[in-house]
């Protein structure tokens with residue numbers, strides 16, 4: 093492979109431009125096709141048996157990875173198929189031998205929506221049909237949550253309890269999963285390939301599709317597209333307690349394609365002021381060379397600005413900080429997680445560095461306990477059919493004052509404040525798993541999207557208008573105050589007038605003494621809502637996972653019970669049936 097040219101420091105670009113040009117060139121040169129004829133010497137032993145790759149995915153990351161696993165498996169001679177966990181209960185497992193599972197966790201250690209029935213089924217006798225399988229699990233999660241990778245861990249343990257043989261240890265991946273996932277793919281496929289070659293006398297097979305190519309990747313999570321910002325407009329008005337912005341980015345010149353329901357990944361950089369403060373506390377000038385995730389060395393200033401998460405303390409950071417802080421040590425050593433969480437609330441890495449006695453730490457030791465800076469995902473709020481060559485986002489900007497310091501959300505303030513004409517926004521498309529408009533354009537849809545949860549529904553409405561879809565559209569939107577927080581009012585009200593939006597139910601929680609939320613509006617409209625459901629409407633929810641999505645689900649069950657005249661058990665069965673038919677879809681975070 094030829095070496096990528098590098099734009100020198102002396103070239104007439106500012107730092108950000110130079111970084112992205114160099115990234116762009118490195119990407120171009122890194123994506124020369126490899127092993128296009130499947131014959132390169134680095135390939136592992138060729139497998140012989142079919143391989144099932146099951147994924148449980150909430151946002152689409154696990155699904156994307158599962159497809160990557162399958163492509164790599166095929167390249168090594170397996171015959172793989174990718175199976176949505178929602179369909180895994182229908183597989184004749186007695187006829188299968190090898191299983192790889194890619195399972196994400198979301199919320200408080202929950203299974204992703206599409207894996208819920210699979211998980212219930214795993215507890216039944218029918219799951220004994222998996223007892224003879226050889227398997228391995230890749231668990232995805234976020235170590236900032238207590239129940240890190242819980243869903244993958246549970247599936248891994250359950251498969252073992254059923255008697256299945258773990259051929260390769262489970263790997264738990266944090267938000268920046270690339271290196272760990274790659275190593276698991278190599279390890280798991282290597283172990284299965286070795287087992288196959290030991291267990292069979294059959295001739296080695298090629299993939300049923302013949303020698304496969306690794307597709308030449310374009311812009312991706314690893315190689316984001318530097319998008320130009322077109323619009324950065326505040327949606328919240330005077331008197332609002334929030335800052336929410338409408339962002340438009342140009343995708344001109346990229347090969348990025350998306351459909352409504354997808355998310356946009358944004359790779360932010362950190363606030364330079366915070367980087368400067370950390371350097372002062374570390375007594376460094378920023379020129380010290382330090383290692384970065386994925387290999388290589390850069391200056392400490394660049395590493396803190398672009399490569400590491402310098403806001404939220406990682407578990408490794410806390411452990412190291414506890415060496416100097418008896419209070420923190422006591423909390424970490426005790427079993428009082430709530431006390432620890434409450435002490436940590438709002439505290440960032442800089443707060444721990446400012447503790448007494450001062451923390452004297454070498455730059456390499458400091459970055460060794462930081463997590464890589466992960467991209468953030470935003471639900472896309474535009475339709476490519478209505479706005480070709482563009483992508484729109486609806487972003488809540490995080491700024492607050494805690495423990496006497498002002499705090500800034502890394503990516504939201506990057507988009508709001510730090511993207512200038514000369515600074516592009518590095519982006520990639522994250523394909524959604526199961527958050528899609530109905531195939532039939534005549535099918536009615538009900539959308540519940542309070543706050544920034546309205547984003548994908550703006551996209552749905554634009555798409556259905558651009559394609560002249562005839563299905564009825566009902567939006568539930570909630571925010572604090574109608575006067576200041578009615579996002580996209582200037583678009584939604586004309587849509588209502590024209591009849592494109594059949595119904596718009598709003599819940600402004602702070603415009604009266606008692607809180608009114610979207611679920612209250614759903615209950616008020618129970619008979620009509622039930623009628624729409626009976627006519628085959630798809631029901632969508634987007635926004636806060638912790639409280640809103642749970643309350644909306646409870647309200648939906650109540651609607652089915654009261655207006656549909658069903659028992660609580662039958663209502664749950666009705667909802668589960670909707671889920672199976674993909675008529676109940678959620679994009680919650």
Ligand code: NAP
Pocket residue numbers: 334488542543544545570571572599600601602607609610611635636637638639640641643644681
């Ligand atoms: P948001 O915080 O979801 O607020 C939108 C509207 O929903 C407000 O009117 C809010 O009312 C109301 N709301 C609050 N609790 C609710 C509930 N249980 N059920 C239904 N509606 C409820 O919107 P956002 O500021 O755009 O935030 C979007 C995202 O930020 C969320 O999806 C989440 O990821 C994150 N967030 C999470 C939390 C949390 O504690 N889990 C809190 C804020 C934001 P009031 O504000 O008047 O109560």
